[in-house]
Amino acid sequence: MDSGSEQPVPRKRADARRNERALLDAAAAAFVTSGVDVPVRDIAVRAGVGVGTIYRHFPTRADLIVAVYRHQIEACVEAGPALLADSDTPHAALAQWIDLFVDFLVTKHGLAAALQSDDAAFQTLHAYFIDRLVPVCDQLLDAAVAADQIRTDMDAYGLLRGVGNLCIGAGSDPRYDTRRLVELLVAGLRVR
Amino acid sequence: MDSGSEQPVPRKRADARRNERALLDAAAAAFVTSGVDVPVRDIAVRAGVGVGTIYRHFPTRADLIVAVYRHQIEACVEAGPALLADSDTPHAALAQWIDLFVDFLVTKHGLAAALQSDDAAFQTLHAYFIDRLVPVCDQLLDAAVAADQIRTDMDAYGLLRGVGNLCIGAGSDPRYDTRRLVELLVAGLRVR
DNA sequence: TCCGCAAGCGGAGCGTTGTTCCGTTAGCCA
DNA sequence: TGGCTAACGGAACAACGCTCCGCTTGCGGA
Known part of the structure; x- marks a missing residue:
């Protein structure tokens, strides 16, 4: 600086x-x-x-995509700690934060698919998302684990990729309800 | 005939x-x-x-893909009722059948992604999978619902697309564990 | 104000891929 | 064996990503 x-x-x-x-x-x-x-x-x-x-x-399409959506992604990053502070339970904060992430992804046609693409042109995109969002998600997961609300065997990276994957094709078919599936995934995370 | x-x-x-x-x-x-x-x-x-x-x-790539994998898909279709008859519980049968489906998808590089693509060339592929697998999955879900083992608000189509989506990018990154995520999804299905 | 230079621009052009189209080949049946 | 036509092959066209180089123009110095 x-x-x-x-x-x-x-x-x-x-x-x-x-x-x-x-x-x-x-x-x-x-x-x-x-x-x-x-x-x-x-x-x-x-x-x-x-x-x-x-x-x-x-230089790559990924750079352009990141530049266009940087503000929204950063907003999502900053919402993590805020939700953790404001929510009743860590699990509620996690669920709300993932909802925000889903909100972001489902409104960007093709972005979720690009995120998972192994095309070299999208490597930067993938890296940026991981770099910014995984630490936040990690923090939320840690808090929920500490409160004994979720299982301990799920890492932030895997969870985020899973949620991202579920957002692929959102809106393409009214029978495919992204939000319900994500909810199911988060529900599966809870300790029983 | x-x-x-x-x-x-x-x-x-x-x-x-x-x-x-x-x-x-x-x-x-x-x-x-x-x-x-x-x-x-x-x-x-x-x-x-x-x-x-x-x-x-x-005529389309989808036709070729379907022709190549038809046998394996039919095997999956036939495994459904068999598992239901042999397993201890309907939920176990469902979990095992979904495992078979995941086994099939993760070993076909790019197939899961093609399945969710909105490209017109893949419409036939999508239709074939839906046509063959949804009824089987429906049967398994119905049995599990009848046994009070899973929630009633998930339909076969949505579940299969969700599982298919989770299979995208399998093997591209050792940190991404498709099977665990699918397991989480199926766990979230259980009544609590 | 004017000049010179290099940062920056534009788009022609190449390589790759999907898809079509039609002149040519060669199975099949009488 | 001859001829009809199903079937073949690949040239050709369109769409797209990306590069490269000759031209333009903003800007600092005289």
Whole structure:
């Protein structure tokens, strides 16, 4: 964290900053209408730039996705400790936090699938989610374990991937109720 | 089911039958080494045929996948009633049957993901699985419900899709334990 | 204000894959 | 054996990810 009066990294050119902003807006809009798998060319057209400009600012699709959703993910990260402090029980906090995570995922068409993809282009995406969310989930799990509310043999990584997987295809079929399945999973976590 | 001495549909030409067999073998081998997303051309080369021949025999990738795995899926279908008859409790039968399903899915790289894909090319695949497996699962669920062993608010379709989803990415990361998560899901099903 | 340079841009173009289409080949039956 | 046509093969087209390089333009210095 530099507190100097001037940035050590030289400021980017005005058009570069303008394009980056335009790309983020265009990508966000494109993700809503066509999912995170929307063709790169479509995003470029929306933003009024060439495809080369996209790759210069965001080398992989994962970088673009992370940039678009960073704020929401961070909000989810910060909600963890807050829920733990406010909820009646650690298990309730865990359930509510997972609900938040599900809320986030099911509204981003194709994101849950991209998260589990073994495509190299999505490695950064996977890493970012793991890096930010696993510690929070770990904290919630630890608290619930300490309160003797859940089994001890489930780790945060596995749980988050499981929940993420259950969010794949949400909304594609009215008979597939993501939330009920997640609820089932969390219920299975309880000690009996 | 026609029991006449001759088929109403004229027998296919010898080369056509030979190629279909070669394609099934080639596809099975290609699926093992490269997953069910293996490029069509690769399968054609393995089978020693042109790509046109693939599309003539199997109009969509789903048709080819179904043809390759039909035997194993039918075995799973038939195992349902057998387990129900042999197991100690309906819930045990359900758990064992789901284990069989998981066994099948986790050994087919990419199949679980294809199953949930909303790609039109996989619609037939999805439909076939649903058509064959949902009734069996339904039977097992009904028996467990009748024995007061599980909750009544879960339908076979939702459960199977949930289990299928949990199988996505199996084996891609040693920290992701598909079987434990499925076990958790089935545990959450129990009445408490 | 003007100049020069390099940061940044755009999109043509290549490689990969799915899918179609049609000229050619070769089983099958009379 | 001859001819009809089922069946074949692969060229060709479309869609997409990604790279590369000639051109543009923002910006600091004179």
